[in-house]
Amino acid sequence: MSTIDKDTVKHVAMLSRLALDDSEIAAYSRQLASILTYISKLNELDTKDTPPTSHALRTLKNVFRKDSTKPSLSVEEALKNAPAKEGGFFKVPQVIEGK
């Protein structure tokens, strides 16, 4: 497995919506490289014929319920924690480019 250079850290930070300064990029690139080196221990194992486990409940299949209406949060309750709201909606900065 590869290690992680500064450009990769910058790319992953962009995907994660995190802004990092130069000293953070340097520190994370060093730390992530050592974590990835440690993790690469997994390559010692042959897993060619091993199925993946995505959760621990072996018997669980899709869980369905009846599609029926039940009480839910009111608009007011759902918006109570919003940093900005307007007319029953969450308010955010401009999304689409324009004037």
Add this chain to the structure above:
Amino acid sequence: MENLHSLTAHELKELMASSPVEPSKILGDVLKRVDALDGKIRAFALVNRDGARKACASAKGGGRLSGIPVLMKDNICVAGEETTCASRILKGFKPPYDATVTRKLKEDGAVLIGKANMDEFAFGSSCETSCYGATRNPWDLDRIPGGSSGGSAAAVAADETIVALGSDTGGSIRQPAALCGVVGMKPTYGRVSRYGLIAFASSLDQIGPITKDVKDASLLLGVIAGHDEMDSTSVDLPVPDYTKSLTKDIKGVRVGVPKEYFVKGIDREVEDSVKKAIGVLKDLGAEVIDISLPHTGYAVSTYYIIGPAEASSNLARFDGVQYGLRDSTAKDIIGMYTRTRSEGFGDEAKRRILLGTYCLSAGYYDAYYLKALKVRTKIREDFDNAFKSCDCIVTPTSPTPAFRIGEKTDDPIAMYLSDVYTIPANLAGLPAMSIPCGFSSGGLPVGLQIMAKPFDEEMIFRVAYAFEQSTDFHKKRPRL
């Protein structure tokens, strides 16, 4: 009546049944203890005096924990009460609903007294990554209480609450319980509803009790366990009366001891305490069997792919739109997301988001994430094989007693390795408990971990109770 705070829940229940002790008296005594001690221990993120007093006034006698003060970890939603995961990004967030465990405790008549400090978003093994500052270990205030449920464990150890809830993704209930000398249990994955637990790694997280003794853990788990249609991974199995497992009889129980847990890296005094504890189980009539869990050495690597991968996805929701912090200086929405997240998350949260995003990103998914899921299968199969020849498995909970504040903050891998013995139970979905089993020469608590087959919490309670009742470790309290 003096020192009500030093009693257990079952002792207080007996007291309330036989003499006129009001829940408000118990609460008053516990809050006095919090006022006297929490300035130095810092186990609380929030003390909810008014809410607790109101709960006392309406507490009816019938419930298993009615009138008993309970401290909730700060990642469990309590309606209208600030719930922050000890993160700046959730500052001020007051959930509009109760977690299922919160609802069950309220319906039972328990008195919720506030929120426990924790590692930010449960990312840590020391309680040092909290935005509120580090919690201290009541046995030595220069040391960490363990993490991430460090506030819950420290508060129970210091008698600042009667019982507490924690959450456990890779050891976050058991490791702090061990380091603070109390009982901590991670139930089987699916035993307790995760609805209203702010998610870290959804395939690993479980809520569980942190208590002063095994009987209290059996009472608290009985109240919070069970199927919940709000969590599709909660399992529809009947909840047994766990107090019926407290028989003290473990004759003929087959106790497996895995050789891979006693290798380089374990503290000599921890090893000695655990081996003596195994001797106690043998004296009580258990059959001790040497077993092997050959993939133990791969568990930390597996966990530090799966955990951060799931966390990076779960933490995508913290973007300044619906709740918590928002940076209002950005002109466009991507800038708003980015600045909010960069300001709101601490260093370890960012490290795990970056690591998880990397492991899930195009080109690396198969090499890291898929590989880890396959090794997870091998770790699970180790336990399947082991449980063919034993009924439970005992190991140390943590390789060392509590370390010093600041000792491991600059070395993520050293910090991650403090969960080396607890992570496998999360990957395999097994129930596991830590109970006090000794002290280091410096007077620091040591924990014994007991693991069992999925949904066999009863076996753990049986073995843990038999051990506890024939030893005195759980009765020792820190001098504060």
